[in-house]
Amino acid sequence: MSPISRRKLITTGVAAAAGVSGLAEAARLAQRYGLIPPDHGGIYGPGETLTYAAQRLLTRHSMARTFPRSMISKTPFANEVVPRGKDFERSQSNRFLDWRLVVDGMVSRPLSLSLADIKSSFPVHSQITEVACEEGWSYIAEWIGTPLHEVLTAAGLEPQVRYIVYYSMDHVIWESIDMADALHPQTLLTWGMNDGDLPVGFGGPLRLRVPRQLGYKSVKYVIRFTATDDIKKFGKGLGSIDPEGGYAWYAGI
Amino acid sequence: MATVAPRLETKAPRHTALVRVTHWLTVISFLALLVTGCEILVSHPRFYWGEVGNDLTRPLFIIPIPASRDMVPTGYHVVLPDENGWSRYLHFEAAWVLVLTAFVYGLAGLFSGHFRRDLFPERGNRSLRAHWERLAKYLRRAPPDDAEARSYNVLQRTAYVVVIFILFPMIIWTGLAMSPSFTSAFPATASLLGGRQSARTLHFFLTGLLVLFLVVHVTMIAMSGFRSRMRAMIAGRAAAPRERP
Numbered sequence: 001m002s003p004i005s006r007r008k009l010i011t012t013g014v015a016a017a018a019g020v021s022g023l024a025e026a027a028r029l030a031q032r033y034g035l036i037p038p039d040h041g042g043i044y045g046p047g048e049t050l051t052y053a054a055q056r057l058l059t060r061h062s063m064a065r066t067f068p069r070s071m072i073s074k075t076p077f078a079n080e081v082v083p084r085g086k087d088f089e090r091s092q093s094n095r096f097l098d099w100r101l102v103v104d105g106m107v108s109r110p111l112s113l114s115l116a117d118i119k120s121s122f123p124v125h126s127q128i129t130e131v132a133c134e135e136g137w138s139y140i141a142e143w144i145g146t147p148l149h150e151v152l153t154a155a156g157l158e159p160q161v162r163y164i165v166y167y168s169m170d171h172v173i174w175e176s177i178d179m180a181d182a183l184h185p186q187t188l189l190t191w192g193m194n195d196g197d198l199p200v201g202f203g204g205p206l207r208l209r210v211p212r213q214l215g216y217k218s219v220k221y222v223i224r225f226t227a228t229d230d231i232k233k234f235g236k237g238l239g240s241i242d243p244e245g246g247y248a249w250y251a252g253i
Numbered sequence: 254m255a256t257v258a259p260r261l262e263t264k265a266p267r268h269t270a271l272v273r274v275t276h277w278l279t280v281i282s283f284l285a286l287l288v289t290g291c292e293i294l295v296s297h298p299r300f301y302w303g304e305v306g307n308d309l310t311r312p313l314f315i316i317p318i319p320a321s322r323d324m325v326p327t328g329y330h331v332v333l334p335d336e337n338g339w340s341r342y343l344h345f346e347a348a349w350v351l352v353l354t355a356f357v358y359g360l361a362g363l364f365s366g367h368f369r370r371d372l373f374p375e376r377g378n379r380s381l382r383a384h385w386e387r388l389a390k391y392l393r394r395a396p397p398d399d400a401e402a403r404s405y406n407v408l409q410r411t412a413y414v415v416v417i418f419i420l421f422p423m424i425i426w427t428g429l430a431m432s433p434s435f436t437s438a439f440p441a442t443a444s445l446l447g448g449r450q451s452a453r454t455l456h457f458f459l460t461g462l463l464v465l466f467l468v469v470h471v472t473m474i475a476m477s478g479f480r481s482r483m484r485a486m487i488a489g490r491a492a493a494p495r496e497r498p
Contacts, residue, residue: 047348048346050349055434058435059438062437062438063437064436065436065437065440065444067304073305076309077309079324130305132431133297135322136294136296136299136453137297137299138304138305138306138307138449138450139305139307140305211433245338247337248342253434
């Protein structure tokens, strides 16, 4: 081995310093433009941050693939993993007439809506999109509902809101999405499926469809949306129940 | 087995630092992807063709193993533990290492002439017949000739070209075709393959081909002198006396 020359030492030192300050600057910019996911810590943090940042740069406004009516699955699969609980059963026996959807947090006009309110007060949209589970299986259905941004706009989002947190009636599942997904035209507050009511097995009476992410972000039996600028205040501060159970918060892959 | 004269060994070119570093980064990320990929597969060991497929759809084929999900009809009464969380995190993190490594290696290989000089089969020696003749030579266990001791032969070149320019790009493509977000920006990634489930099935078969390459590659290294080959890929020199397998 030849001894390290002074020139080489200086070049290496300058390159290392530039690299470190470059990384620090990149981290600052990423934070500013919302490219860092809530679960950015730990050994899997760098990979998760790269995925989320790359997707946000590439796909902020892109539209999930939609399919012709002929491709609607004849055998969709209702993945029922979490018990729906007593509160759900009580509302079900009441034909969901007492179902309330609450919109609160950083909004100027908090809302409490019945299913009838949601169906009559907001524009009705439908989309034929695919549900893809992280396990590997999938199906296509037509989903009918109102875009989430219509409801959020009616509630009057404050400008500094960065995440929408949402909860299931099963009192177990809670999720959050960033504003790119929350305000996306295909993020659908869904009550109908394939020209009928949304069946309970598929999330009826009310499910949030997030078609640009895997199935686990499309929470069934939604009862509450909370607008926030600080996701750390919720649960363990990792964005949703997924990282608490070892799964990625961002499921667009 | 005959040996190559040490004279030739000392003349053998070093692997460049770039080739050595990217080689081992690829090894590490590939092994991580393989283990976590198998783990993810266990949650749904059924494969389909086309856009959709689930427990209620007729599969193309089934891997006959228990699943880590009790609703998958596998016929086993055992449910394996769910390890998908960390497996998925690590799968995609390792995929980033692989893709970034491939990017650096690809650019460097293009501009340094590594691909043209060392990998693409040489003009005049790339016919099917040339491949067969080299294969026959392997089967006779004949020693490598003068030129081969310093460079790759036609079978090695073709194998490396297939792995580097076909299998790895295809496995990255089929992986991206399963991303609901990536396909929203680039729908053709999924539709050109015949749909999301086709992409998943192809991803599985491509893994099989890469594992086949890995097995043959490691076998050949073991047969041609494991320690000297490892030294060549780690330190860049292959001057040690040749070992017997």
